[in-house]
Amino acid sequence: MKPMTLSAELEAVTGKGPMSRGEVVKKVWEYIKKHDLQNPANKRNILADDKLLPLFGGKKEVTMFEMTKLISAHLS
Numbered sequence: 001m002k003p004m005t006l007s008a009e010l011e012a013v014t015g016k017g018p019m020s021r022g023e024v025v026k027k028v029w030e031y032i033k034k035h036d037l038q039n040p041a042n043k044r045n046i047l048a049d050d051k052l053l054p055l056f057g058g059k060k061e062v063t064m065f066e067m068t069k070l071i072s073a074h075l076s
Contacts (some may be wrong), residue, residue, distance in 0.1 A: 007074035009054040021075060025068060 001020030011017060014027035032038060032046055039045035044064050048056045056062050056070050 004075040007076075009051075010071065010074040012051050013055065021072075024071065024075065028067070028071060 001022050003018035003020055004024070006014065006017035006019065006024065010024065013031050014024055017024075019027075031051075035049060037047045037049060037052070039047055039061065045061050046052070046056075046064060046067050048060050048062070053060075055074060056067070059070075062070065
């Protein structure tokens with residue numbers, strides 16, 4: 001996995017890059033669990049806080065699969 005450049009919005013959640021796509025997803029999940037952002041009724045859905053909102057394109061709630069796709073736009 002080659003290190004990728006992260007957007008400023010993504011670095012606010014994961015920390016400074018560059019890092020591989022796998023590391024980014026792992027760090028985002030750590031952030032979600034630390035801040036208790038999984039929907040209690042459906043753990044596969046992620047609730048956005050102020051830092052995740054720009055990553056999710058302004059959506060308040062996304063599925064875990066949609067999250068991975070949206071985060072990819074912040075990697076280069």
